[in-house]
Amino acid sequence: MRQRSFIVVAIAVALLVVGAVGVYAYDKTRADLIANGVTAGGVDLSGLHRDQARQKLANELATPLDRPLVVHYAGRDYKLSARRAGVKVDVDAMADDALDQSRKGSVVTRALRSITGGSVHAAVPVKVSYSQRVVKHWSAKVKRKIDQAPRDADIDASAGQIIKVDSRDGRTVDAEALEREIGTELTQATADHKVKVPVQSVKAKVTTAELAKQYPRVITVNRSAFRLTLYRDLKPVKTYRIAVGMAGLETPAGRYAIQDKQVDPSWHVPNSAWAGDLAGRVIPPGPSNPIKARWMGIAGGAGIHGTTDIGSLGSAASHGCIRMAIPDVEGLFDQVEVGDAVFIA
Numbered sequence: 001m002r003q004r005s006f007i008v009v010a011i012a013v014a015l016l017v018v019g020a021v022g023v024y025a026y027d028k029t030r031a032d033l034i035a036n037g038v039t040a041g042g043v044d045l046s047g048l049h050r051d052q053a054r055q056k057l058a059n060e061l062a063t064p065l066d067r068p069l070v071v072h073y074a075g076r077d078y079k080l081s082a083r084r085a086g087v088k089v090d091v092d093a094m095a096d097d098a099l100d101q102s103r104k105g106s107v108v109t110r111a112l113r114s115i116t117g118g119s120v121h122a123a124v125p126v127k128v129s130y131s132q133r134v135v136k137h138w139s140a141k142v143k144r145k146i147d148q149a150p151r152d153a154d155i156d157a158s159a160g161q162i163i164k165v166d167s168r169d170g171r172t173v174d175a176e177a178l179e180r181e182i183g184t185e186l187t188q189a190t191a192d193h194k195v196k197v198p199v200q201s202v203k204a205k206v207t208t209a210e211l212a213k214q215y216p217r218v219i220t221v222n223r224s225a226f227r228l229t230l231y232r233d234l235k236p237v238k239t240y241r242i243a244v245g246m247a248g249l250e251t252p253a254g255r256y257a258i259q260d261k262q263v264d265p266s267w268h269v270p271n272s273a274w275a276g277d278l279a280g281r282v283i284p285p286g287p288s289n290p291i292k293a294r295w296m297g298i299a300g301g302a303g304i305h306g307t308t309d310i311g312s313l314g315s316a317a318s319h320g321c322i323r324m325a326i327p328d329v330e331g332l333f334d335q336v337e338v339g340d341a342v343f344i345a
Contacts, residue, residue: 035102035110037119040094041126041189046119050095057091064189065089065128069182071142073197078142080182085138086131087186097124128187135182143173146197152206155215156255157343160222160229164211170202217336219258219304221322221344223251226314228304228322230335240332243312243323245302249274251320256298256342261333265295265305274319293326294333298342305329 034053036046043060045053065087071078101122103110112118150170156163177198185191206214211234218231221242229239245251267283267290269275283289293306304322306329312318313325324332 031103032099033102034095034098035113035120035122036117037121038098038101038124039122040098040124041128042123045095045098050099053095053098054091057089057094061094061126061128061189062089062091065186067193069185069193069195071178071182071195071197073146073199078145080135080138082186085134085182085186086129088129090127090129093127094124097127098122126187126189130183130186132179132183135179135186139175139178139182142178142197143175146173146199147171150202150204152204153208153211153214154206155211155218155234155341157218157220157345159345160220160225160227162218162220162231162234162343164208164234167204167207169204171199172202174198174200215341217340219332219336219340219342221251221342223253223316223344228324228332230332232335238331240324240328241313243307243309243315243317245318245320246316249319250316251318251322251344252299252302253344254299256344258336258338258340258342259297259299260295261297261336261338262295263333264293265291267291268301270301270319272319291321292329294329296333296336298344304332 032049034045034048034050038045040053040057041061043057045056048056066082068082069080069085071080101120101124104120104122105113113120148170151165151168153167154165156165178195181195181198185193185195215234216232218234220229220231221227221244222229223244226242226244227239228242229236231237264285266285269278269281269283271280273279290307290309291305292308295303295305297303302320302322304324306326307313307323308326309317309323310325312323317323
């Protein structure tokens with residue numbers, strides 16, 4: 001009886017040993033096989049050997065990610081190749097991670113799962129990288145091409161007439177947001193590799209509608225027509241006959257502003273050859289002072305003043321200043337302020 005029991009136990013042990021060896025051997029044959037339910041980067045690798053998984057990952061992840069990325073704005077495309085961006089998909093590491101997930105658990109657990117068709121339900125994250133330095137530099141380059149500074153509304157003058165320069169809003173690219181969008185597109189195989197530029201509007205500080213408030217009074221001087229025009233709220237209100245600088249001592253053209261105003265000013269004679277013995281002197285108000293009634297300085301010693309020599313009006317007769325009849329200069333003086341714009345053409 002004891003002998004029989006021993007034989008039964010011995011047989012049972014032998015069967016267990018044989019079974020364990022068999023299970024181990026069976027598991028060994030599946031050491032390179034990925035379990036059902038294992039994905040890598042969203043790609044199903046169930047039942048594939050490592051090399052097969054690696055090839056599938058290369059086809060379904062690495063190949064799509066090798067496409068160029070396109071940033072489109074205002075009818076223009078900016079392209080960044082995957083090679084330049086340094087895109088790299090580590091399919092070897094992903095295949096190895098998928099195998100590691102498949103080999104979790106005991107030999108018995110793995111064997112039973114395989115025999116019964118069980119699944120692991122493991123998701124290996126995609127292992128893709130790119131050069132952040134390159135993307136940052138490239139994003140900044142795109143930003144420089146797209147950015148546009150706003151333009152404030154302003155005025156100019158031609159032939160004594162004011163010309164309005166309309167305002168224009170600018171735009172600026174959010175470079176950090178653009179970098180994030182590019183990074184996302186470079187690392188997602190299912191993405192279309194097209195990036196919408198994150199652009200923000202930049203408003204002009206002075207709009208066209210605000211120009212009249214910005215320039216309540218403006219003087220324009222048309223030297224060839226010997227006309228000075230006063231504008232109020234950018235509309236002409238009065239035009240005066242004037243004299244301007246003679247040849248060699250021309251009234252300076254350009255954009256200026258009234259720098260100072262004086263009633264019955266003294267004349268600070270320029271230290272120039274044409275002034276003769278008066279050069280450098282100061283002539284007080286009176287009969288010998290050619291600057292009559294009012295003075296409005298504009299630039300480099302030149303200004304607007306009255307004259308008793310009304311016969312010179314309508315000609316190039318002064319030494320650079322703008323001459324007006326005394327009643328006219330007095331009327332103009334009372335209507336303008338220091339800082340008002342003066343355009344001389």
